[in-house]
Amino acid sequence: MTQSEVVVVNESGLHVRTCGVFVREAGRFKAEVFVRHGDTEVNGKSILGLIGLAAENGAMLRIRADGPDEEDAVRALVKLVEGRFGNMP
């Protein structure tokens, strides 16, 4: 298992479209992906789960992956969050 923490830096946090981008990226990996915010952990490949995290700008997320490409997955997803979700709407 690989995990890492990352802070949500984009202004409006994990809104519907950014969650969509995250899920699409997570779906590229075989590893299972989980995202924790506060006491809640959700499947990182579930857009509804991510939306339900209600994570705002400044929120600390813990991204955890389990599977053959877990390191790549965590690295890519942390980069995505840090990079404001690939500058998409």
Add this chain to the structure above:
Amino acid sequence: MNGPTRTRPPESQPGEGPLRLTGIGASPGLAVGPVVVLASEEFAVREFPIEPARVEEEVAYFERALESSRRDLEQIRNGIAAELGETEAAIYDAHLMILDDPELRRAVEEGIRQHRRNAGIVFRDYLSAIAARLERVEDEYLRERRADVLDVERRVLRYLVGGGQRGVAGITGPAVVVAHDIGPSDVALLPREHVLALVTEVGGRTSHSTIVARGRGIPAVVGVRGAAQSVRRGDLAIVDGERGTVDLRPDEAAVARARTRRARLEAEADELRELVALPAVTLDGRRVELAANIEFPSDVEHAASVGADGIGLYRTEFFYLDRASLPSEEEQYRAYRSVAERLAPRPVIFRTMDLGGDKVASYLGTTHETNPFLGYRGIRFALHHPEVFRAQIRAIYRASASGNVRLMFPMISDLEELRRATALCHEVAGELDRTGVAYDHNLQIGMMVETPSAVWVADHLARESAFFSVGSNDLTQYTLAMDRDNERLAHLYQPLHPAVLRSIRRTVECAQAAGRWAGVCGEMAGDPLTAVLLVGLGVDELSVSCYDLPRVKAAIRAVRWSEARTLADRVLSLGSAEMVEQALRSWGEERLPAVAHPRTRT
């Protein structure tokens, strides 16, 4: 936020006497007609046990509901993409992903197979739990997310439990549609031939639904608190999408006034429509380029439909504000290209990012300042973020291969600033040349004139700028040293102040001396009489809102350039804004009685 302004005491019951509600005028137009309330869809989701033998059937039933919802969403998505562009359609891609959510499918299947509960109830419980988590916080972004989740929930429930299309399809006659909230997909489905206006309790000027309403030309007032509770089906309503008012159950006199006003607006619109294909040319042959100011890619159709000669100000801040993250070069390129293509061969002037001041994008590190309008904004901000700026310039350059594209910098106050910004453009051009990417090698690079310092060095600037466009709103505020957001100074906001008019004249003269053209793209150009004055001052181009454009064109076509010049010379000799206004008004009453009366929209 303030509640609705009531003309009757608050204890007045719904369905009684006249009541005025106020909200945000989000899409212009005046409508009088009967109300149709789109009740929030209440699906009677009943719970019932699923017999073991029917489990697979129920799972298949759920799958079919998702499949039907997907077809609807794809159709809406493609419709929005065609009507308004890919940017506005992107939200539906996320909605489609919700239908594919693995946890949702797992939870519903588990509910059916293991707990023997019906699909409708399991599905609704699952989405309601997520919506409830988003409800706890009073935050605009969270409410938007909740609205998206509920939009998808309703869509699927329509198939799971029936209950139909929430009346959208049931609108078969003239209707003022009133709803607590309406999803953009529902606005897209409203029958345009019947819907007179739209009134919602939630929403803002930039929410998705509002943008769609504007794009479809449906007058709309949003953010009207208590609207749905205050009306009954069949009540008469007067909706003013310009002022943001909704008059319910108006008395006969008010209805008569509104009908007269609308008839006048329509008659005027008919007259003005005849001018759409005609040029903005004075009686003695002075041709003025009359362009439109726009903000959203979807405004392009409107600009074309009112007969604009082009886009004189495309405010690109839209790409940076009200969103979570920086727009990519690619996203901007696609939007700019579609605008350029749709307008070609007419020109489109893209004003590069004018952030800072009152336009704060916190993900770019803009912060609130003591003196924002004298602060870190416009070109100053852009030059401090060369990578962000470069991406935008590249997008504009690339789009120039597909139409008649011009580029303009905001807030230039110094020659060195213009040179640095222009140098960045040349770097971009060099990169594109090296990588073989097409762009228009004759792309005009111009600048806005909005600061007194730019006016005073306009002779130098004109040698290195392809054109000037006077931003009269900021030029007025900076020249008169008055904050235009300070309500107590509102009376000092005087674009007709001789200091402003002389600044414009000087700007035009400097442009002419260098063989450049000069335009005005601020609010003042949208007033027909003032527009005539500006033509008299020698401006070559005016860029105004789509709403004002037809009347401005009519005024220009009704005067001679020679008399406009005489008028300009005369008012320039006057000492105060009051004197200029007086002179302009009396000239207008004599020469242009049709436009001299105050704007019909005020």
